[in-house]
Amino acid sequence: MERVTATYYIETPYAVEAAAQVLAGEQSSGTFVAVPGETEELKQRFAARVENIELLETVDHPAIPGAISSTGKYHRAMVKVSWSIENFGYNLPVLISTLQGNLYEITQFTGLKLIDIDLPASYGNHFSGPAFGIEGCKKLAGVSGRPMIGTIIKPSIGLTPEQTAAMVRTLADAGIDFIKDDELLSASANSSFENRVDAVMQVINEYADKTGKKIMYAFNISGDIDDMQRRYGKIVKSGGTSAMISINSVGISATKKICSLHQLAIHGHRNGWGMLNRHPLLGIDFTAYQKIWRLAGVDQLHVNGIQNKFWESDDSVVTSVKACLTPMFDHRRPMPVLSSGQWGGQAPETYRRTQTTDVLYMAGGGILAHPLGAAAGVTALQQAWQAAVDGLSIEEAANLYPEFAASVKKFGKK
Amino acid sequence: MERVTATYYIETPYAVEAAAQVLAGEQSSGTFVAVPGETEELKQRFAARVENIELLETVDHPAIPGAISSTGKYHRAMVKVSWSIENFGYNLPVLISTLQGNLYEITQFTGLKLIDIDLPASYGNHFSGPAFGIEGCKKLAGVSGRPMIGTIIKPSIGLTPEQTAAMVRTLADAGIDFIKDDELLSASANSSFENRVDAVMQVINEYADKTGKKIMYAFNISGDIDDMQRRYGKIVKSGGTSAMISINSVGISATKKICSLHQLAIHGHRNGWGMLNRHPLLGIDFTAYQKIWRLAGVDQLHVNGIQNKFWESDDSVVTSVKACLTPMFDHRRPMPVLSSGQWGGQAPETYRRTQTTDVLYMAGGGILAHPLGAAAGVTALQQAWQAAVDGLSIEEAANLYPEFAASVKKFGKK
Numbered sequence: 140m141e142r143v144t145a146t147y148y149i150e151t152p153y154a155v156e157a158a159a160q161v162l163a164g165e166q167s168s169g170t171f172v173a174v175p176g177e178t179e180e181l182k183q184r185f186a187a188r189v190e191n192i193e194l195l196e197t198v199d200h201p202a203i204p205g206a207i208s209s210t211g212k213y214h215r216a217m218v219k220v221s222w223s224i225e226n227f228g229y230n231l232p233v234l235i236s237t238l239q240g241n242l243y244e245i246t247q248f249t250g251l252k253l254i255d256i257d258l259p260a261s262y263g264n265h266f267s268g269p270a271f272g273i274e275g276c277k278k279l280a281g282v283s284g285r286p287m288i289g290t291i292i293k294p295s296i297g298l299t300p301e302q303t304a305a306m307v308r309t310l311a312d313a314g315i316d317f318i319k320d321d322e323l324l325s326a327s328a329n330s331s332f333e334n335r336v337d338a339v340m341q342v343i344n345e346y347a348d349k350t351g352k353k354i355m356y357a358f359n360i361s362g363d364i365d366d367m368q369r370r371y372g373k374i375v376k377s378g379g380t381s382a383m384i385s386i387n388s389v390g391i392s393a394t395k396k397i398c399s400l401h402q403l404a405i406h407g408h409r410n411g412w413g414m415l416n417r418h419p420l421l422g423i424d425f426t427a428y429q430k431i432w433r434l435a436g437v438d439q440l441h442v443n444g445i446q447n448k449f450w451e452s453d454d455s456v457v458t459s460v461k462a463c464l465t466p467m468f469d470h471r472r473p474m475p476v477l478s479s480g481q482w483g484g485q486a487p488e489t490y491r492r493t494q495t496t497d498v499l500y501m502a503g504g505g506i507l508a509h510p511l512g513a514a515a516g517v518t519a520l521q522q523a524w525q526a527a528v529d530g531l532s533i534e535e536a537a538n539l540y541p542e543f544a545a546s547v548k549k550f551g552k553k
Numbered sequence: 554m555e556r557v558t559a560t561y562y563i564e565t566p567y568a569v570e571a572a573a574q575v576l577a578g579e580q581s582s583g584t585f586v587a588v589p590g591e592t593e594e595l596k597q598r599f600a601a602r603v604e605n606i607e608l609l610e611t612v613d614h615p616a617i618p619g620a621i622s623s624t625g626k627y628h629r630a631m632v633k634v635s636w637s638i639e640n641f642g643y644n645l646p647v648l649i650s651t652l653q654g655n656l657y658e659i660t661q662f663t664g665l666k667l668i669d670i671d672l673p674a675s676y677g678n679h680f681s682g683p684a685f686g687i688e689g690c691k692k693l694a695g696v697s698g699r700p701m702i703g704t705i706i707k708p709s710i711g712l713t714p715e716q717t718a719a720m721v722r723t724l725a726d727a728g729i730d731f732i733k734d735d736e737l738l739s740a741s742a743n744s745s746f747e748n749r750v751d752a753v754m755q756v757i758n759e760y761a762d763k764t765g766k767k768i769m770y771a772f773n774i775s776g777d778i779d780d781m782q783r784r785y786g787k788i789v790k791s792g793g794t795s796a797m798i799s800i801n802s803v804g805i806s807a808t809k810k811i812c813s814l815h816q817l818a819i820h821g822h823r824n825g826w827g828m829l830n831r832h833p834l835l836g837i838d839f840t841a842y843q844k845i846w847r848l849a850g851v852d853q854l855h856v857n858g859i860q861n862k863f864w865e866s867d868d869s870v871v872t873s874v875k876a877c878l879t880p881m882f883d884h885r886r887p888m889p890v891l892s893s894g895q896w897g898g899q900a901p902e903t904y905r906r907t908q909t910t911d912v913l914y915m916a917g918g919g920i921l922a923h924p925l926g927a928a929a930g931v932t933a934l935q936q937a938w939q940a941a942v943d944g945l946s947i948e949e950a951a952n953l954y955p956e957f958a959a960s961v962k963k964f965g966k967k
Contacts, residue, residue, distance in 0.1 A: 166737065168708040185711035185741070203832050205864045225742035226710050232775040232802035236736045236824050240799070243827025244863035244893075251827075294582040296640050297599035322650045323580065327599070328639035361646040364778060364810045385654070388646035390804005396778045410650050413657025413665075414836050415828055418617050421835070422828045449658035450619045479658075 141259035144190060144221040145238045145427070150201065150250030150420055152208030155192055155216045158247040163187035163220050166242055185226055191219040201249035202420035213249050215420075229265045231391055231434060239423060250420030256427045260468075262434065268470025269438040271404040273497045276438055276474050279380045279404060280316045281352040285528075287499040288520045289317030289355075290506045291478070296324045303330065304338035310506070311346045311354055313514035314521075317499055320359035322385045322410045332358070332370055340377040347378075357383035357406035357439075364393045368400075375402050384437075387411035391435050398436030406476070407437035417450065425459040433467055439474045439499060445489045448480030457492045464495060474499050481505055482550040483523030483543060487536070490527035500524065510549050515542040555673035558604060558635040559652045559841070564615065564664030564834055566622030569606055569630040572661040577601035577634050580656055599640055605633040615663035616834035627663050629834075643679045645805055645848060653837060664834030670841045674882075676848065682884025683852040685818040687911045690852055690888050693794045693818060694730045695766040699942075701913040702934045703731030703769075704920045705892070710738045717744065718752035724920070725760045725768055727928035728935075731913055734773035736799045736824045746772070746784055754791040761792075771797035771820035771853075778807045782814075789816050798851075801825035805849050812850030820890070821851035831864065839873040847881055853888045853913060859903045862894030871906045878909060888913050895919055896964040897937030897957060901950070904941035914938065924963050929956040 151158035167187040195215040201208070227233040239253055271279065280287055290310060292303055310318055326332040339356055347353040360370040360382045367389070374382055383406040384394050398405050415422040429440055442459035443451045456477075463475040475498050477489065482505030490496070502520055509516030519542040526536030526543070533551070537544040565572035581601040609629040615622070641647040653667055685693065694701055704724060706717055724732055740746040753770055761767040774784040774796045781803070785796055797820040798808050812819050829836040843854055856873035857865045870891075877889040889912050891903065896919030904910070916934055923930030933956040940950030940957070947965070951958040 167710060181708065181711035184743075185708075223742075226737065228740060228742070230739055230776045230780075232777075232799055233737070233739045233773075235802040236775065236799045236822075239828065240736055240802070240824035241827075241863075243825065243831060244857070244865065246862070246864040294595065294599075296581060297595035322654055323640065323647070325644055325647045326642060328637075328642070329598075359647075361650065362644045362806070364806045366644075367806065385646055385650045388649040388654070389806045390808070392776070392778045392781065392803045392807035393810075394804070394806075396807075408650075410654035411657065413655075414653065417657060418832050418835055421832055443658070448660070449655075450660040451658065 141224045141261055142221040143224060143234065143238070143259060144219055144257040145253060146255040147218045147220065148215070148250070148252045148254050148420065149218050149248055150198070150213050150215045151248050152201070152206050152213050153247055155194060155214050155218065156189070159189045159192060159218045159220065161245055161247050162218070162242050163189050165245060166237055166240065167222065167226070185223060187220050187222050189218065190221050193217040203249055203418070205249040206246045215250065217254070224259060224261070229262065231395065231431065235391065235431065252420055253423040253427045255424070256430050258430065263468025263470065266434045266470070267436070268433055268468065269436055269473050270398065270401040270471070271438045272471025273474045275471060276355065276404050276499070279353070280355040282316050284496070285521065286496045286524050287316040287474070288517055289319065289499050289501040290315060291319050291321055291501060291503045293321070293503045293507060295321035296327055297329070299329050300331070300335040300338035303335055304342050307339050307342045307356070309513045310517070311342060313517040315354060315517050317355045317357070319357040319383055319406060322359060322361070322408050325359045325361050333373055336373050336377050336379065340379055344378050353380060355381045355404065357381040359383045359385070360397070361385045361389050364396065367393060367397055371397060371400060371403060380404060381406055383408055385410050386432060386437065387415070391431070394437065395435040404438040405436065406439045407432055407441065407473070409441045425455070426462045429459070429462050429473065430467065433470065433473055437473055439476050442475045442477060444477040444479045444481045445485040445492070446480070453488070453492070460493045460495070460498065464497060476501060483520045483546050484533055484551055486523035486527040487531065487533060490524070496524065496528065505546065505550060510545050511542060515545065519543040519546040555638045555675055556635040557638060557648065557652070557673060558633055558671040559667060560669045561632045561634065562629070562664070562666045562668050562834065563632050563662055564612070564627050564629045565662050566615070566620050566624070566627050567661055569608060569628050569632065570603070573603045573606060573632045573634065575659055575661050576632070576656050577603050579659060580651055580654065581636065581640070599637060601634050601636050603632065604635050607631040617663055617832070619663040620660045629664065631668070638673060638675070643676065645809065645845065649805065649845065666834055667837040667841045669838070670844050672844065677882025677884065680848045680884070681850070682847055682882065683850055683887050684812065684815040684885070685852045686885025687888045689885060690769065690818050690913070693767070694769040696730050698910070699935065700910045700938050701730040701888070702931055703733065703913050703915040704729060705733050705735055705915060705917045707735070707917045707921060709735035710741055711743070713743050714745070714748040714752035717749055718756050721753050721756045721770070723927045724931070725756060727931040729768060729931050731769045731771070733771040733797055733820060736773060736775070736822050739773045739775050747787055750787050750791050750793065754793055758792050767794060769795045769818065771795040773797045773799070774811070775799045775803050778810065781807060781811055785811060785814060785817060794818060795820055797822055799824050800846060800851065801829070805845070808851065809849040818852040819850065820853045821846055821855065821887070823855045839869070840876045843873070843876050843887065844881065847884065847887055851887055853890050856889045856891060858891040858893045858895045859899040859906070860894065867902070867906070874907045874909070874912065878911060890915060897934045897960050898947055898965055900934070900937035900941040901945065901947060904938070910938065910942065919960065919964060924959050925956060929959065933957040933960040
């Protein structure tokens with residue numbers, strides 16, 4: 140019988156093997172005393188199994204509150220635990236409860252992070268993955284041979300539909316590929332969802348009629364499931380190609396439902412991610428996280444950006460990009476979305492470390508606050524990526540491209 | 554205009570006021586440079602406001618990775634930030650993205666936890682809260698003047714529907730009020746959801762016909778939204794009174810949809826909660842968390858238990874019970890669900906500290922592994938609570954009640 144295997148980075152004051160067995164017990168038989176009916180045959184079939192333990196460092200202070208060590212030492216290890224798919228089948232919420240449920244409460248651990256998940260072959264058949272993925276998104280946006288260049292409407296909240304549409308027109312004139320609502324805006328007092336779609340799509344459709352290129356706009360449909368479905372329908376009817384969902388805020392059951400409609404590319408925003416990942420020994424790593432959301436069918440996934448304005452390291456961002464680009468079954472791969480403080484200067488380093496242009500590269504202020512205007516901002520980003528692929532340094536690129544040079548002057552390190 | 558105010562426990566190497574302003578900026582205007590269109594009027598209306606700062610301790614080591622202090626000091630504080638409801642209206646996912654979104658990524662913080670939320674009056678009108686709540690659940694289960702006594706079918710996974718039903722019969726004979734599936738089981742290879750509902754409800758309905766008391770069974774419907782709705786309908790049709798949802802695994806949009814159907818009491822299981830709460834300076838406190846899920850309409854909410862087998866302190870559990878019992882608008886209050894290593898011995902301390910019997914008190918092994926059998930296990934729990942309300946100590950209760958005395962002998966501290 141096929142099994143799902145999870146890899147955890149753990150810390151415990153006890154023997155690692157004993158702590159791992161507590162995890163396996165809690166996440167399958169699940170009680171603190173033996174009870175009638177728990178036969179050996181049943182255990183054999185449904186019990187979680189500790190498959191492997193790799194001992195790592197020992198430390199003097201616990202990472203998070205839990206059992207106190209009698210020796211003053213806390214042992215770290217990589218632990219692999221597996222479950223038969225007979226336990227949960229293809230039910231994602233129950234898979235999540237199995238891999239990321241009560242185990243985080245276990246006092247025997249003073250650190251626990253889900254690092255990776257190995258999914259069995261039949262998952263590849265049962266789930267269809269992203270409906271569009273990298274190639275589908277690029278095709279919808281009329282982009283090839285380079286990254287999709289995108290931006291977020293800023294200020295995040297407060298513009299009217301007319302002001303938003305005016306900004307879209309500016310960005311369309313500038314040659315943008317992708318625009319999105321901010322995650323803070325779905326419907327505000329002065330920007331109803333429907334009016335915003337009408338105003339924005341009028342510009343985008345007009346532009347598409349003229350040029351043949353339809354800008355992808357990810358309207359933030361996050362909300363109640365009925366509202367999300369209605370808004371999704373509104374976008375489809377208006378000729379849009381994408382919808383955005385704040386995946387952590389909405390949750391997997393409603394997100395998967397929306398993804399299953401297969402008419403729009405789903406932009407998966409991971410805001411709230413820091414809660415789940417920022418501590419090195421608590422929560423979940425992106426490698427595991429993105430697998431779950433690929434099963435749900437998300438087409439684009441945020442991965443932060445190189446030299447971002449947030450706390451995350453470049454190494455972590457690079458690992459996340461590569462995770463999205465790693466094939467899973469014969470599914471389409473989700474497009475990694477690079478954003479946060481991006482202005483083009485990070486393109487050479489991003490390309491050097493990932494060797495791909497299969498990304499959506501998002502700049503907010505980097506475009507709209509470009510000293511020569513938004514059009515120059517978009518041009519500068521395209522130049523930055525061309526330079527990156529050509530192996531130029533920032534200085535060499537600035538010498539070659541005046542718009543990018545202006546970006547360097549405004550946004551580069553002083 | 555009404556505002557939502559959030560209280561955060563923060564840590565920063567910078568001046569607290571400056572870091573708080575970064576949070577407010579990120580969560581409303583949201584970009585690292587000023588952009589055109591961001592007028593003073595717009596800011597006035599939509600910008601988040603830092604309402605209050607209460608300085609707390611200063612420490613020498615950062616709680617979580619972030620900016621490095623040039624002075625070696627990290628300042629902690631309670632910070633209140635508010636947003637106009639014009640930003641998000643009554644959209645819970647967007648409210649969540651606003652209060653718990655990208656702010657966890659901000660490098661200026663080396664600790665950030667959402668402690669509480671103040672919701673404006675109109676939220677009380679727009680949302681209806683739990684459809685059943687404490688009183689409704691007790692009424693459905695035919696319980697008054699004492700806690701609901703419940704149990705979880707164990708082993709968590711592996712029993713057939715017939716074995717589960719046989720256990721339900723034993724528990725019914727024993728006088729149980731409430732039974733639930735484990736969160737690890739929704740449909741397993743040897744226990745389809747439909748067959749389990751049929752087998753279990755046959756016992757429960759038969760018993761109800763005979764005694765007039767209908768045991769509440771929370772079937773775990775967690776899954777895809779369409780499956781959840783179908784399974785919900787199956788329970789209703791079969792005469793059931795409750796469904797369980799793993800709320801973190803399913804997510805708020807699908808959970809709220811199910812709660813809105815108003816035909817079954819929704820048992821909200823918070824597995825995965827440790828990811829969100831276990832670190833003292835990362836994530837969200839239960840006080841804030843339970844408010845969001847009350848808006849979604851969850852009728853019962855897990856709060857762990859006094860002297861539990863997990864890592865959580867008794868103080869934290871007591872705070873969580875009180876949070877559920879604190880009125881919110883004129884809504885029904887969710888029933889706190891006490892569980893984890895409970896066997897009755899914790900009843901006196903639980904009652905002493907919470908002064909309530911408006912709880913669902915869950916014991917797994919504490920009932921099914923009782924030395925005199927399950928019936929004695931249930932009796933012992935009822936005795937424990939009667940003793941608690943009567944102000945007896947564990948010793949006094951054991952002298953009075955033989956079934957409880959047997960529990961003490963088996964499960965009490967050796």
